[in-house]
Amino acid sequence: MSTDPIWENSHTEPDVPLAEDIAPGTANDPVAGASEAATLTVDGQQVATQAGATLLDACEAVSTDGEVLALCSYDDEELIGPRSECRTCMVETEEHGVVPSCSFPAEDGMSVSTDAAAASEARDVNLDLLLSDHNLLCTTCGANGRCDLQDVSIQNEVVEPRYGVMHDRSELEPLDDSSPFIQIDRNKCILCNRCVEACNDVQVEGVLRMEGSGEDTRIGFQSGAETMMDSTCVSCGHCATVCPTGALVEQGLVDATTLPIPGFTHKNSAEGIVGEDYEHQPGQMTPMKRELDTQNEPRASASTVEGDATDGTATEGEDRP
């Protein structure tokens, strides 16, 4: 630590959470990729890969026959992904059948086909499944024109998604407009987890997390806060940078591509807005990391139950404490 008195006075308490207190709500995934260099075949073309390579790396090294969309994959930052959630990167291998190329190790001698019927079908269906749960109002979306979901939909020549799109306004989640810096529109979120990893693994801020399960899975806050402004966000913006859609957008850009039609904006594209209380308070800080009040109790617990008599006749203490 510096001996400069200014620093000593301003930094008496560290306000950065310890990495082990960070609870992103996601699984302890293994490192993806091959343990050694390999030579394999993709659509009949021979590809040499380095240690650490995935099948997607091999596919990207050649011109593939099929469109390997790999929407949720992110390759600008090693600490982010592969999440392998969107399953739009499926390819067929002779050795292991249909596999997610984004996380499957490139092993020596593998034979990969990107346009096998089962792989193409899987990518098409999974992309349409993503669109089925996506508010497709691109014309008022701040990510219009710089959206990975839009890009892969065009790449995959989607005309009419087979399961439709999210259109019932009453089912839309309200926008979180509380923060003067970043707006959250969960109706655009594809749960790729990039923001959570950027926030926890790269910035080590411990703000965002994955929460809920099934249809209720969403991006939330580790402090249990309901809104961005009530969270411990430091507004670094990394989440918005890595977001593949318009789910996390810098406030200045939310209506950047909205057509100039009166009354038709991003904010009224959803049914409700939370955090309006905070409007017109640009520059206000979030509560930051006053105290780390996380709600991350383990779901499983080690046993404290006493064993019963060896003849199995105990009658008390039936309930675990």
Add this chain to the structure above:
Amino acid sequence: MEREAITEGTTTVRVAAGSANRPRGEELFRAAREPESSVASAAVGSTGIEGLEPLVAATLDGETAFFARCSTDRVRSVAAALGDGTLPTDGATAVVEHEPRVATLPTPEDGPLAVGDRVVLGGCGWRRPTSVDDYQAVRSPVAPSVDRSREATARIDEAGLRGRGRGDVAADAPVVEHWEAVAAADGDPIVVVNANEADPRAAADRLLLESDPLVALDPALAAAVALDATDIVVYVNETETLAHRRVRAAADALADELRMDVPIRIVAGPDEYKTGEPTMALEAIEGNHRIEARRGPPGPSEHGVDGRPTLVHTPRTFAQVGRVLAGEDMTGASSDPGTRLFTVAGDVDAPATVELSTGATLDAALPAVETVEGRKAACVGGVFGGLTRSLDVPASAPGLESARLGTNGVVELLGESTCMVALAGSRATFAREENCGRCVPCREGSTQLVGLLRDVYDGEFADGMLRELLRVVRETSLCEFGRDAARPVTTAMEAFETEFTAHAAGRCPAGTCNRS
């Protein structure tokens, strides 16, 4: 603590009851001890046949009389008669002659206890669940016979043993591949006994842990020695307090007896179906507050609990491992040697868990239960099992798979009034509500699946779209939850397509769906 095995006694009264009938079983046990006598008595676990409980077994000099659904008065008179040196047979459900001091339940010639082969189940309802002495009466523990050479692995390999149950990393696959992968991986290995099964239909693992936990714990300890693992975790369901306590007591007794330095920890996981999936079990054991499936490869063999090489088997698999290591002749189908446990559930009087040779067919399990309203079909494999009209299906993993049925050890009988479209819809809804939320084909696919099935009721049976979606859910889901989730709907559409077309035309052949 009685040092002597209960099986040593020639005059004994046993009261057998599982957790479902435990209060009544305890009442009977107290009554059995009321007459002043030298008769040995034991409260034992379930035999697997719930319909017989509480079951009283009176043994005298190589003869045992069984009294099913026994009354308090009856158990008193049974104990008194034994005390007077006579075997009461009046009103007995069955009377069996056997060798004196047998360590496994003597099976009657007919009735539910005669169903299948009681090998792994042999001690259930007979030996005291947590008594190492009782366990040693049937075989020497296998753990001390194992060393760190490859010998145990070689014997598993030679036996061709496959894993049992959805909670097993080696489910339906050769167990040896999993053992070898763990042995080859870097790091300190750990052994997990995955017994968290929240599907109420699938009772086999709970039965083993409640009635005869040592039959799984001793082989788990052997596996730990063979793979040089430093510790064992038994992962149980938080609601199963009896299994939990008996595992604790049995593990402590085993540790005392064998003086082996491998700690056995018990972790109670959420009572949710998804958390029995092996990678989600690892997440729960690690203490994550939110449980989702873990990406692979590499799988748990290389990256398990805290990133350590991890062997994950169900109690059912460990019980078979124990048989192999004890040098038993495994018999059964050569493609899947040994026996498999099946719980017959559904439209039955009371569920029953029975043990079938893998060379048998599923219909051999049927005499274990009373059906309530005829039988139209069965769902084989648990909540995400496959639907079938016929149970003339081999009880082996390859046999079940080729019939497109599930292998999680459940035969759920469906009565005449069951509507297959409604059943398919309820299983799809279960998938939608219970999935972890991680991957698109499972999370979004199950939602669309429910929608497409609902459309059938509105007159639109989009069978091509349904089949396409089911293929993708099955083939591209990140974990076994999603891969299994497609099975009920897929098999319902195959075996009962006419019911789907009838619903699209506004009619429910079973007469149970109300269109309003």
